[in-house]
Amino acid sequence: MKTSAATSPDAAGAYRQTGTALAQQLQVDVSQGLTGAAAAQRLQTYGPNEIPAGQQRPWWRMLASQFTDFMILVLLAAALVSGIVGEPEDAIAIVLIVLLNAIIGTVQEYRAERAMAALRQLAAPQARVLRGGVVHIIAARELVPGDIVQLEAGNIVPADIRLLDAAQLQIDEAALTGESLAVAKHTEPLSEADLPLGDRRNMAYKGTQVSVGRGTGMVVATGLATELGNIARLLAQESTGSTPLQQRLARLGRQLAIAVLVICAVLFVVGLLRGEPPVLMFLTAVSLAVAAIPEALPAVVTVALALGAARMSRCHSLIRRLPAVETLGSVTVICSDKTGTLTENRMRAEAFVVDGEQQACLPKFDPAAAARSEPARQPWLLLTQALALSNDVVAQESGPGPAQVLGDPTEVALYQAAREAGCDKADLSRILPRIAELPFDSVRKRMSTLHKSKEGVLAFSKGAPEQVLA
Template structure:
């Protein structure tokens, strides 16, 4: 992987031998021939006939087929028909399950953008995404899917949802400045846009640095194709049983045949007797009994909202020793929520009323672009939606307040200022502005703090300590301030508006744990199953969530980040894997590495997840469990079981 995020925009253009006006048509065609289409290529697919033939390669099945042939030769037609019927039924069930599992790559390909807007020879045109080549200049706008991996050249309030790659639902604010650190996780490469991610806000422009299987999305496709499904404990035990039984039967038949010959019995008669004994000793009904038992178990699980896609998974559930779970959407509710407040000199778990609290709640409701859609669902940026709901739950509703506080102007958020401001007409006359953003950004623009006793001076060190303690709990902390105006300033700019603010307080936001998740973790631990959290989120947030769920306590269990994991050889990691309970900022191939390391240590691993980034590990685990409501089609097609609720 090239270090595109470390290069400046100009250096990236030079390295790709292109310009800000894009490639010429002739050069684009030449590069398309050189690099190939911008599509996810499937490995050599097994044909339906190949899959069906593969069902007859199991040792126990071969033994049964041998028994059927011998039964036919000695004239026992009933046994022959019964054995063949059982083998064919078993093969059909196995074929159907394997054929369905092959659809994961098709689901992955369906997530690609069909077309892209490019700049070629200075002219904008829409082309099929498959014809995008390295060096193309791609234009991005809200609602579009990035058609390839891009080094951004321009980012105007640009945010992209990178959940397919990182599993994290909060859109990422993009910049164009080069990033100095080499080993950055995908979610931290903020000057890049990746294939398959969606623009949620703003617009941008980028140069294509990778297409097709060379993209981050392509790497997941490769992992998905290369990930080997492991046999379940039951399948392994049945295979061993079949081998041992066959050897025992052959040995007994040999003894019977030798004894008969020693007694002077006719060779043909004693041979047929030995063969009949062998056929009788083979438990031809065993595959059918196992299949029916597993099917009954699968039927019971459906009643508990768990759909079994692969029958052996029913038995595997009882053998699991480790559960590796994705965080966002699995252990958490996948929705940002205000969890903590700081106002009027105190940190609270719920808002109060009166004085600065009323101003803070009003600011949260009005300085906000989130709102209800036709169905009443709050839509918009996840952070703004959380503020909107928190204010509404406290009795301050945006639709009721907006007519009195009509918005007059605004300064949108950008990553350099790290804040946003809206200006509103005040019903008592004049105007009021609300500014919200990063704590440091709002503090340096504030001259006083509002309390119930009136304004007081800003004690910066004290306030920073409060925000750091909130952040240590895994919260994303925002500061909110206001300013009153008799008339609007002549120029609505950051320099004129975002200064001399009155600080109202802080709000701490996070995607909180599900209520039922803590109980589930406790049940697992009581049953001797070790829960492990794997997330693309930051280590601080992951640690806080893990503590609240009971996954992480003070027993010496470790937290490991993706860069730390990448630096460890598999052998060294396997020595530590049983001590780690939380993995943060990990890539899809690292999730696969974690599952493999645990399996190499003799553990039976369940993997739960809902995103594209979870698919390779879901496929490799002893049992992969996908989320039915929030799960992507790729995750579902890679799993052995789907949780319907």
């Protein structure tokens, strides 16, 4: 089976086509999806929908790579000469130091490779796909061009998709474009040529995350043919050079070897001129050469780098190659976008104002008692309920830890403030169920929701101050 991924004939221009035209091009019935046989055939033709992570090196290759450093080669040569001239103690000591250095480096790289493989296995995504008129949950790597995929809040987009249906769909594309705010999506074709990725509002790209709403779309590109795959392909073309530390050690090794050879040659010639026996002078020169080489230097450097890698692993950073530790320490300038690096793409409500009274946080409420009271008489409770209910935030349970909160960053900040005050959206929704809503749009600039209460109907509205207060 091929490992390269595939694309439709015009995946790059899919945003300019209508859904009907694209379905005809990909030979798929949008209401039924691909048949199992057609999907299997396309998988054979196009290969799996995955970005190759690079071939994992076996342990013996990792071990062999530890002996390519110039200083290590000099030490091995010194050990060989020591053994030949009858100094087995020196030869054994040098070999043991070289082996210790190689074992430490190999163990560190092997552990890092296994940890990376385990993380990739845990992160293996799935997708909801329509095939043969039935919705299946399959591994995302099995998607092919023409598949009809369903998306909902919290999903990672599994491939490059042309949207066919979008219900209040917003997608966080920060990982691809650096834009911090979620992008509202629609399904209409776009006429402009060569639109930037961030402006292709009818497309969903592999690796981005659905923040709000739901949608359905048609896969137009998979694997390396996706925009994310294109980035991976460009990165793979970059050549890996030596690190500053490796360059300095190699230079030190060459300079040391040249200096030792020159000194030994001078010593040997001077001894011969003084009438000393040639064999004695040769052994003396060899002994001097072995003594002048710092046998422990590579081991000291490797141990120091291994300790640095261990410290970084405690901060949840995996170092696959030990020299990378020193490279990170040599960085003087980091060019980066702000979102997700200097900031976390998260917001927090800092102050609240009700009837001219400002507070840094909302007052605490007992949800059960608050639900039984009359909200109109409690402005702070009314505000807290509005923050908890008038949003499209989704809280997903992800194991024993806290729930993952998905949605627009602004709505998440308001939702978190209400939850910290004791008003949980799930609990309040059972007491004040939503019966209607007017979603936020660029014209109204506000979102309104209607909720059924004991007193009748309760309306909450949030948005731009000039619109809400008008």
